[in-house]
Amino acid sequence: HREALVDFGFSEEQLMIQDVARRIAREKIAPSAEHHDRSGEFPLENIRALGENGLMGIEVPVEYGGAGMDPISYVLAMIEIAAADAAHSTIVSVNNSLFCNGILTFGTEAQKQKYVRAIAEGREIGAFALTEPQSGSDATAMRCRAVKQADGRFVVNGKKSWITSGPVAKYIVLFAMTEPEKGARGITAFMIDTERAGFHRGKTEPKLGIRASATCEIEFTDYVVEADEVLGEEGQGFKIAMGVLDAGRIGIASQAIGIARAAYEATLAYVKDRKAFGQPIGAFQMTQAKIADMKCKLDAAMLLTLRAAWLKGQGQRFTTEASVAKLTASEAAMWITHQALQIHGGMGYSKEMPIERYFRDAKITEIYEGTSEIQRLVIARNETGLR
Numbered sequence: 173h174r175e176a177l178v179d180f181g182f183s184e185e186q187l188m189i190q191d192v193a194r195r196i197a198r199e200k201i202a203p204s205a206e207h208h209d210r211s212g213e214f215p216l217e218n219i220r221a222l223g224e225n226g227l228m229g230i231e232v233p234v235e236y237g238g239a240g241m242d243p244i245s246y247v248l249a250m251i252e253i254a255a256a257d258a259a260h261s262t263i264v265s266v267n268n269s270l271f272c273n274g275i276l277t278f279g280t281e282a283q284k285q286k287y288v289r290a291i292a293e294g295r296e297i298g299a300f301a302l303t304e305p306q307s308g309s310d311a312t313a314m315r316c317r318a319v320k321q322a323d324g325r326f327v328v329n330g331k332k333s334w335i336t337s338g339p340v341a342k343y344i345v346l347f348a349m350t351e352p353e354k355g356a357r358g359i360t361a362f363m364i365d366t367e368r369a370g371f372h373r374g375k376t377e378p379k380l381g382i383r384a385s386a387t388c389e390i391e392f393t394d395y396v397v398e399a400d401e402v403l404g405e406e407g408q409g410f411k412i413a414m415g416v417l418d419a420g421r422i423g424i425a426s427q428a429i430g431i432a433r434a435a436y437e438a439t440l441a442y443v444k445d446r447k448a449f450g451q452p453i454g455a456f457q458m459t460q461a462k463i464a465d466m467k468c469k470l471d472a473a474m475l476l477t478l479r480a481a482w483l484k485g486q487g488q489r490f491t492t493e494a495s496v497a498k499l500t501a502s503e504a505a506m507w508i509t510h511q512a513l514q515i516h517g518g519m520g521y522s523k524e525m526p527i528e529r530y531f532r533d534a535k536i537t538e539i540y541e542g543t544s545e546i547q548r549l550v551i552a553r554n555e556t557g558l559r
């Protein structure tokens with residue numbers, strides 16, 4: 173497969189979905205990005221428009237309401253959406269890769285029909301609940317408990333925190349301990365309907381960035397899960413979570429690239445326009461070095477993310493490559509938005525321009541779906557075989 177790694181010609185279909193995403197991003201998302209950032213209002217109308225155009229289920233087969241495209245299409249579309257507004261791309265990424273992906277891989281036919289279609293079409297919002305107040309990186313230290321009853325049903329009690337789209341989700345993929353003594357092998361995945369008794373939402377978290385992506389704590393008190401709402405096998409939940417996150421990390425890498433590209437393009441325009449000491453600031457060697465480094469980091473992030481997506485499309489294991497892509501792209505986004513802000517001077521610090529928003533939004537990509545430290549841990553464990 174080495175030769176194919178340098179063939180980055182995109183297919184007509186891939187370019188088409190990129191175009192669709194770019195059009196919606198420019199016409200609907202970009203014009204309201206500042207409003208959504210300031211107000212924190214959930215962009216339901218735009219999410220519906222994305223859903224109607226196949227962008228809430230890009231890799232979901234057409235028979236389940238999606239666009240039936242490949243992982244590279246997902247990367248290309250996510251970049252366009254994130255370049256217009258990162259918060260929108262967070263919502264898109266959870267629906268696409270954290271919600272639909274796991275059900276398509278591990279769900280029954282009935283579960284695919286019931287849960288995937290509504291989410292892929294953007295009629296409903298999905299969420300993914302792994303993290304708890306005391307367990308983020310150390311995900312197997314979860315306490316949320318699902319106890320099996322004689323009739324095959326489960327009763328769930330416990331809390332999950334930082335749940336993206338938690339305030340608006342209709343369905344949630346939940347991970348809970350079914351056999352605590354078995355550790356990671358005692359975790360099971362469940363499908364949750366947020367309209368049922370025993371499900372509660374906490375307040376929406378105020379955040380530094382991606383402010384229109386709504387995040388909250390959720391709580392279960394004697395919530396009853398029917399036997400046919402178990403996702404995959406009992407005890408297989410942690411592997412499902414990790415497998416889903418492998419794919420999710422390609423989405424976050426793409427989000428980081430979109431934010432970084434927006435900051436880079438704004439900077440390229442600004443350095444030609446803004447003058448100091450009788451010349452465009454882009455003519456100073458110190459600025460030129462920054463531009464060169466921004467370009468290198470952006471391209472590296474893009475190529476590594478395409479590699480991970482390509483491997484996924486080939487049906488190969490891509491855990492390490494997804495972590496390499498997510499780590500590189502998120503750190504590139506943080507560095508590039510930082511330099512972009514510096515190059516814009518006072519205007520970079522002002523709400524008159526979107527640069528400070530890019531800077532705030534970039535930070536989350538180093539934290540969620542596994543922090544940068546966790547990506548390094550995954551990469552190094554896989555490379556060395558040591559832990």
Ligand code: CAA
Binds near residue numbers: 356414418491541
């Ligand atoms: N694919 C399949 N199985 C995997 C796997 C993968 N990528 N990674 C691990 N596993 C399996 C292991 O093989 C092991 O299985 P066995 O018991 O059969 O051997 C089991 O899972 C446990 O693995 P580890 O011993 O490696 O587990 P660990 O406790 O050391 O944790 C970790 C590993 C990588 C640190 C993991 O806990 C992790 O990824 N933490 C970060 C959590 C995270 O990313 N949370 C994101 C929440 S969602 C989110 O954030 C959404 C959003 O922002 C929008």
Ligand code: FAD
Binds near residue numbers: 303536546
């Ligand atoms: P901790 O795990 O407490 O980590 C604190 C610090 O210690 C970090 O710097 C970390 O890298 C470091 N650290 C921890 N372990 C190690 C180690 N072994 N080696 C070196 N350093 C280490 N979760 C969901 O389940 N679903 C969601 O939809 C979701 N959305 C989110 C949205 C937002 C806006 C945010 C902020 C979080 C979201 N999360 C979600 C949770 C997110 O995945 C966690 O915040 C993240 O995994 C880190 O966990 P933590 O916050 O508990 O930090």
